[in-house]
Amino acid sequence: MSAVTYTARERRAANQIWNAAGRYNFDPLFLAVETKNQISDFYMNLIIGLAYKYYGEKTLSTLFGYWNGDISQAMLDDLTWLYLEHVLYTKESPVRPSMTDLRIAYGSDFFAGEYKLSRQEWMSKNRLVYNMQSARWSHVLGKKNPLLTPIEQKLYCALTPSEMPSPDEIKETILAIYREFHLFDGKKHVKKGFRLHVTGAFARFLTRIMPVQTVRNDQIMVMRSSQADVQMGGTLQSKKRGHIALKKEISDRSYIENCFGRSLFSDQDLVKIEKELCTGNHNGCHLWFTDGKYTTHGKIPDKFRHLRDQAGLQAERNRSYYHKNLQLHNSLVSHLTEQIRNCEQVHQQTDVLSSQSGSLDITRVWRAEYIEDDRIFHAKEDDNQPSFTVDLLLDASASRLQYQEILAAQGVILAQSLLACHIPVRVSKFCSVRGYTVFHVLKAFEDKKCDRIFNYFAAGWNRDGLALREAEKFLRLAPGPADRHLLIILTDAAPNDSQRILPSEHAPMGRNYEDDVSVQDTASEVRALRANGIHVSAVFMGNDAAAHNAAQIYGKEFTRIRQIDQLAKAAGRLIQKEIQELTIG
Amino acid sequence: MNDLIEFLKHEGISADLVEEVQHYADSHAVKEELKSRIPVPHFHYYGNKIWEEALAALLCGKNLMLAGEKATGKNVLAENLAAVFGRPAWDISFHVNMDAASLIGSDTFHDGRVTFRPGPVYCCAENGGFGILDEINMARNEALAVLHSVLDFRRVIDVPGYERISVAEDTRFIATMNYNYAGTRELNEALASRFVVIQMPPLIQDDLQRLLKDQFPDLTAKYNKQFALLFLDLQKKCENGELTEKALDLRGTLDAISLMQKGIPVRDALDLGITNKIFDSYEQGLIRDVIAARLPAKLRPSEVFE
Numbered sequence: 026m027s028a029v030t031y032t033a034r035e036r037r038a039a040n041q042i043w044n045a046a047g048r049y050n051f052d053p054l055f056l057a058v059e060t061k062n063q064i065s066d067f068y069m070n071l072i073i074g075l076a077y078k079y080y081g082e083k084t085l086s087t088l089f090g091y092w093n094g095d096i097s098q099a100m101l102d103d104l105t106w107l108y109l110e111h112v113l114y115t116k117e118s119p120v121r122p123s124m125t126d127l128r129i130a131y132g133s134d135f136f137a138g139e140y141k142l143s144r145q146e147w148m149s150k151n152r153l154v155y156n157m158q159s160a161r162w163s164h165v166l167g168k169k170n171p172l173l174t175p176i177e178q179k180l181y182c183a184l185t186p187s188e189m190p191s192p193d194e195i196k197e198t199i200l201a202i203y204r205e206f207h208l209f210d211g212k213k214h215v216k217k218g219f220r221l222h223v224t225g226a227f228a229r230f231l232t233r234i235m236p237v238q239t240v241r242n243d244q245i246m247v248m249r250s251s252q253a254d255v256q257m258g259g260t261l262q263s264k265k266r267g268h269i270a271l272k273k274e275i276s277d278r279s280y281i282e283n284c285f286g287r288s289l290f291s292d293q294d295l296v297k298i299e300k301e302l303c304t305g306n307h308n309g310c311h312l313w314f315t316d317g318k319y320t321t322h323g324k325i326p327d328k329f330r331h332l333r334d335q336a337g338l339q340a341e342r343n344r345s346y347y348h349k350n351l352q353l354h355n356s357l358v359s360h361l362t363e364q365i366r367n368c369e370q371v372h373q374q375t376d377v378l379s380s381q382s383g384s385l386d387i388t389r390v391w392r393a394e395y396i397e398d399d400r401i402f403h404a405k406e407d408d409n410q411p412s413f414t415v416d417l418l419l420d421a422s423a424s425r426l427q428y429q430e431i432l433a434a435q436g437v438i439l440a441q442s443l444l445a446c447h448i449p450v451r452v453s454k455f456c457s458v459r460g461y462t463v464f465h466v467l468k469a470f471e472d473k474k475c476d477r478i479f480n481y482f483a484a485g486w487n488r489d490g491l492a493l494r495e496a497e498k499f500l501r502l503a504p505g506p507a508d509r510h511l512l513i514i515l516t517d518a519a520p521n522d523s524q525r526i527l528p529s530e531h532a533p534m535g536r537n538y539e540d541d542v543s544v545q546d547t548a549s550e551v552r553a554l555r556a557n558g559i560h561v562s563a564v565f566m567g568n569d570a571a572a573h574n575a576a577q578i579y580g581k582e583f584t585r586i587r588q589i590d591q592l593a594k595a596a597g598r599l600i601q602k603e604i605q606e607l608t609i610g
Numbered sequence: 611m612n613d614l615i616e617f618l619k620h621e622g623i624s625a626d627l628v629e630e631v632q633h634y635a636d637s638h639a640v641k642e643e644l645k646s647r648i649p650v651p652h653f654h655y656y657g658n659k660i661w662e663e664a665l666a667a668l669l670c671g672k673n674l675m676l677a678g679e680k681a682t683g684k685n686v687l688a689e690n691l692a693a694v695f696g697r698p699a700w701d702i703s704f705h706v707n708m709d710a711a712s713l714i715g716s717d718t719f720h721d722g723r724v725t726f727r728p729g730p731v732y733c734c735a736e737n738g739g740f741g742i743l744d745e746i747n748m749a750r751n752e753a754l755a756v757l758h759s760v761l762d763f764r765r766v767i768d769v770p771g772y773e774r775i776s777v778a779e780d781t782r783f784i785a786t787m788n789y790n791y792a793g794t795r796e797l798n799e800a801l802a803s804r805f806v807v808i809q810m811p812p813l814i815q816d817d818l819q820r821l822l823k824d825q826f827p828d829l830t831a832k833y834n835k836q837f838a839l840l841f842l843d844l845q846k847k848c849e850n851g852e853l854t855e856k857a858l859d860l861r862g863t864l865d866a867i868s869l870m871q872k873g874i875p876v877r878d879a880l881d882l883g884i885t886n887k888i889f890d891s892y893e894q895g896l897i898r899d900v901i902a903a904r905l906p907a908k909l910r911p912s913e914v915f916e
Contacts, residue, residue, distance in 0.1 A: 033892065040852055041899050044843055049850035071903055122836060126906045356892035360854065370706055385717045387724050401719075 030431060030590045033353030034058050038070050045074025051082045054089060055106075062138075068131040071124070072106070075113040080192050088196050095213045103154045104184060104208070105199055107161060112189040132162035157181055180206050277459040278311075283329035284336075284484075285463050286315040302494045306538070306546045309527045310491055313463045314499060317480050336482055339429060343479040346430035347437060354438055361442035361597045368601040369446060380404030413509035414449040414470065415600060418496055420516050421454035421465070422487035428589040432515070433481040435592040440468055440475040442597065449505045452478050455492035458485035460524040464495040470505040488538060489520035489578075490546035493561075497554055511560045511603045513596050517567035518575035520547050548578040562599045564592055614694045617654055618661065627665045634669065635696035638780050644737055647698030654824065655687040656817035660808060664691055667806040673761050673783040675746070675802070678810025681845070681860045684786040685744065687810070691784060692740040700734040701742050708749035710756040714769060726772050735760060735767055738780030746785040751798045757783075761804035813860070815842060826867055826915075833914045836904050837863060843900045844884075857888055857897055870911040877907060 031039055038056045043049045057069035076085055092101045118124040135158060159171045160181050173181060183202045190198045203209035282288065288295055295312065303310045319333065347354055379389065383402035392398035417439060419425075425432060436452050443450040452468040452475075463485075467478045493514075500510055520543035528535040536542050554561050563583040565575040575583050584595045618628045640648065655661065667674050668691060676684040692699040702713065715729035734741040746754070759766050765777040785805060787797065813821075818838040822829060829837070841863050847853045866883025870876055885897045 037892075037895055037899065040847070040896050041903070043850070043852070044847065044900055044903055047843075047846065049846070049852065067899065067902065120835075121904060122832070122909070123902060123904055123906050126908065127902075352892045352895075356890045359890055384711055385719060385724070387717050390719065390724060 030588050033350040036353060038066065041067060041070035042074040042077065045071045046077035048077065051077065053077065054086060055102075062134045064127065064130045065134045068127040069106075071127065072110050072113055075117055076109050079113065079116065079189075080195055084192050084195060088199065091196075091200065091211070092209055092213065094215050095209065096216050097209060097214075100151045100154050101203065101209055103151070104157060104203075107154075107157055108184045108186075108199060108202075111161070111185050116189050128165055132165040135159075135162045136166070153177070153180075157184060161185070176206065277461065280329075280459065281311075281313050281461045281463065282320070283325065284332050284458070285313060285465055286317040287320045289314040289316055289466070298498060302491070302498060306526050306542075307462075307488070307491045307494070308529075309460070310488070310524055311461045312491070312495055313461045314466070314495065315463065316466050316469070317477065336480070339482040340479045343430050343433035343481060344476075347434045347479070350434070354434060357438050357593060358441045358445070361438065361593060362445040364597060365442060365446045365448070365600060365604070368604045378404050412507055413511055413603060414451070414505040414507045415443055415603075416496065416500060416510065416512045417450065417452045417596060418492070418512060418514045419452070419454040419467075419481065420487050420489075420514070421456040421481065421483045422485055422521075423456075423483055424487070424517055424519070425483040429481060429483055431589045432483075432592070433479050435590065436467065436478040436481060437475045438593040439596050440478060442593070443600070444473070444475070448600070449507065451503075451505065453496070453499075454481055455487065455495070456483070456485040457488040457491070457522045457524065462488045462491040462495060462522075464492065464499060466499075470503070486522040486524075487517075487520055488522040488524070488543075489514075489516065490543065490550045493547065493550040493554060497557065497559065500559065509560070510558075511562065511600065512554065513599055514561070514563045515592060516563050516565055516575070516578075518544070518563075518565055518571040518578060519567060520544065544574045544577055551578055560603060562602075564595045564599070566592075614651070614654075614690065618694065621656070621658055621661070623658055623661050623665070627662055627669070630669055631665055631694055635694070638696070638738070640696065640698055641737065644698040644739070647700070647739065648696055649689045649693045649699050651686070651689050651693050653683075653686045653821065655683050655690045656820055657683075657811065660687065660810065663808055665694075667808075668695065668782050671782075672806045673785070673804060675785045675787065675805035675807045676810050677787050677789065677807055679812060680788060680848075680855045681841075681858050682810035682812055684788075684810055685742070688740075688742045688744075688784045688786060692742070695740065695782075697780060697782070698737060698739040699742055700730040700739055701744060702730045703744045704746050704748040706748060706750070709753045713753070714756055714767060726769060731757065731760060732767060732769075732775075734783075735777040735781050736775060738778035741781070741783045743783055743785040745787060746801075747787045747789070747797045751801070754798070754801050758800060758804065761801075812845060813841075815839065818842070822864075822867070825864055826871070828871075828915045829867065830914060830916050837867060840901065840904050843904070844897065847896065847900065853893055853896055854888070854890075857884065857893060859884060859887060862887060867914075870914055873911055876905055876909040876911060876914060877901065879911075880905075 035056055035058055038058045039053060042053045042056070053073055055073050057066040057073065059066070080088075088105070089102065092098050095101065114124060114128060118128075156171060156173060156177055157180065160173060160177075161184075162168075163170050180202070183205070186198075200209070200211060204211065290298065295314075298314075299310075299312050302312060325333070379386065379400040380402050381399050383404035386401055386403050389398075389401040393401050417436060419432060419436060440450050440452055449470045450468070451466065451470050453464060453466045455462065455464050457463070467480060468475055496512060500512070504510070520538065522538040522543070524538060526532065526536045526538055526542065538546075551561050561579065561582065563575060563579045565572065565579075565583045565585045566587070566589060567575070572585065575585070584598060586592060586595050615628060615632055618631075619625070664674060664676075664687065674691075676687060678684055689699070711729065713729050713731045715727055715732045717724050718727040719725075728736070731741060733739070759768065760777055761783060765781075766774055767777065768774040783805075815835075815838050818841060819834055822834050822837060826834075841858075841860065844853065844858055848855050848858045862883040863880075864883075866879040869879035869882055874882070880901050881898075885894050885901075888894055888897065
């Protein structure tokens with residue numbers, strides 16, 4: 026299983042590499058997707074795949090790892106691929122008839138590209154690499170060799186060996202060439218970054234004018250997935266500002282309304298629902314149910330206007346990501362639709378009716394003879410009424426910042442597949458900000474389009490226990506067209522909120538809503554939902570430590586995914602399981 | 611049939627088994643009107659171990675289940691077996707709406723009377739045929755329950771309201787199934803226990819090349835190998851979930867080579883035989899990449915054949 030999220034173009038390139046390698050159990054270090062010429066990319070991917078076939082993943086990652094981060098990394102990578110291209114072509118071309126034509130096409134494209142380069146592009150090219158490449162492709166095309174210095178001539182010969190080194194020899198052979206020509210001495214020469222540690226007023230000033238790392242807090246910041254810090258293993262967390270924010274309840278409400286959209290319930294109804302749901306561990310919390318639409322009356326303060334604009338921008342990014350990879354996404358929708366349809370077809374119930382054709386019902390034959398009723402046959406009619414609804418509840422806390430576009434796309438894929446199968450689906454997201462747990466309906470059961478799912482954005486905390494209570498309440502108030510309900514939650518099994526649990530008999534000082542306390546709370550809410558007849562399953566994506574939490578909360582009813590782009594498939598499996606259970610249950 | 615016996619001998623299948631099969635076929639006569647039901651296979655199944663297991667099971671009077679992925683030769687083997695034993699075959703393709711009546715038979719109204727119209731399993735059982743139960747796990751388990759008494763030691767068919775008939779001694783059932791096929795289900799234990807199950811291995815390069823040589827003797831050795839490898843590349847892509855099983859179509863590959871024989875350019879023929887059968891443009895791109903990684907774009911049919 027692939028552990029990397031690919032765009033449609035990258036996935037196709039990876040497929041070209043896997044195909045040439047004859048193996049699919051690795052994620053390639055290199056992908057050729059850069060040039061505008063598809064044949065050139067194709068040939069290079071073929072070479073990369075063959076490198077994996079003959080040298081293996083470990084050898085290649087060690088080899089390129091020697092100079093990874095070195096100031097000459099780009100040059101050394103290019104020269105190494107030039108070397109590998111020659112040995113792999115020589116080895117494979119006798120058994121792969123397509124290679125010669127592809128190689129010639131690649132060479133022609135190399136020279137054709139020369140005329141298209143701008144001055145800046147020429148300057149960014151490494152002269153030595155260019156000379157070596159030029160010599161190689163001139164030779165391939167039968168052109169006159171370019172003028173090379175004697176040292177370059179020697180290097181070119183070294184990069185064009187007559188024999189293919191074995192996997193044991195390749196690393197040493199290439200390192201020896203680079204040593205001989207003083208290109209790499211075996212030690213990495215890293216260009217050190219400039220680091221400055223500042224504190225106090227100067228630090229405050231700098232954080233205003235410089236980009237800063239994300240800190241999860243109660244201030245909504247809609248930001249690009251790419252801006253979120255991946256390297257640090259997620260977002261940092263600070264609960265300090267949360268406590269200050271608690272003191273400003275009225276402004277908080279207006280803040281929530283302005284950030285997330287109008288409430289779906291009147292103030293009176295919302296108070297009633299809060300009274301009913303915000304008890305126990307959630308005492309003192311607030312709820313917000315919204316469809317993401319904003320109220321239009323009154324002047325919008327600038328700070329809210331900015332947030333709305335940012336949310337709008339994220340929606341645009343989600344939409345553009347989906348459409349950029351439309352071919353792949355359509356393919357996923359059609360696969361998932363087919364799987365669910367097949368499962369439905371296999372397990373659907375059939376009604377037997379009396380009819381004028383079909384298989385003979387001998388108990389009715391007399392009717393034809395005596396009362397001229399010709400409906401003496403059995404006909405089967407498939408029961409096409411939806412027998413259950415699906416609620417997809419997406420965690421939209423800041424821990425999902427890196428995946429916003431992919432998550433929105435996965436939500437759309439699943440919703441479209443279920444719509445095609447006539448299974449009612451609702452997609453919602455939840456997050457907690459300033460003591461409010463916001464339940465945002467992105468697509469209602471009655472919506473025929475999935476476009477609003479693109480309004481997904483991540484921010485704040487996740488108070489899973491309370492979100493589940495909200496989900497149940499909403500399910501009771503808007504149950505959709507079937508009696509049976511499947512609730513699928515995308516979760517990291519790490520519930521966490523800035524709003525503390527208020528002091529009680531058991532904890533006179535109150536407690537933070539995190540770790541064991543929040544896991545136990547969420548687990549009890551899941552049990553309560555199941556006791557009320559709602560089928561709860563989870564798609565879990567998180568670290569190994571949280572996997573234990575997921576098991577505690579959801580029992581066996583969860584499926585783990587490594588990458589967010591596996592969400593729709595995983596949810597599809599859960600839905601198929603539900604369809605199977607329907608016929609047994 | 612003689613042709614198949616020769617083929618088995620040539621393949622090096624156990625001489626005792628081949629002799630017993632020949633003896634069986636010679637000593638069990640087939641009614642004249644059923645002779646047209648004895649299959650004449652277009653393809654031979656390759657794989658000595660599987661042949662020997664299947665022949666031994668059928669000689670012992672067992673029913674056979676061939677379980678395996680798409681394009682592992684399940685139906686080819688089933689047809690080959692009926693042919694080598696010289697028995698009439700009934701092909702019964704299973705589907706989700708299959709019921710007991712469509713297997714055993716149903717009532718019909720004829721000349722003012724309700725009469726029984728026999729189904730394929732009934733005919734097969736009455737005439738000592740080979741019943742090929744294709745994709746048996748497509749049907750609902752409740753529909754298959756009627757087969758229990760036919761397949762186990764009782765070997766009877768009891769149709770309510772009619773006579774109870776015994777299954778003829780020569781009757782055998784060969785079921786095929788693919789666990790991973792969309793729309794299939796787990797076979798219930800009661801039914802599975804009534805079969806001897808052979809897990810069909812995926813086609814290997816050697817067997818594929820021999821099959822291609824059988825079908826297209828004028829294909830050059832170089833391209834015989836390339837087409838076999840092309841099929842295996844697609845097989846690997848399907849196994850790894852990058853392509854749906856629809857793309858794995860041996861018949862399609864053979865059809866494409868036939869088209870090349872008629873002068874259709876190689877890439878176009880492969881499009882007609884394989885790529886165009888997939889209606890998903892992303893998957894079509896993946897298939898074309900697999901083809902492009904093996905065969906030159908300008909390859910002419912005349913270069914492929916001797």
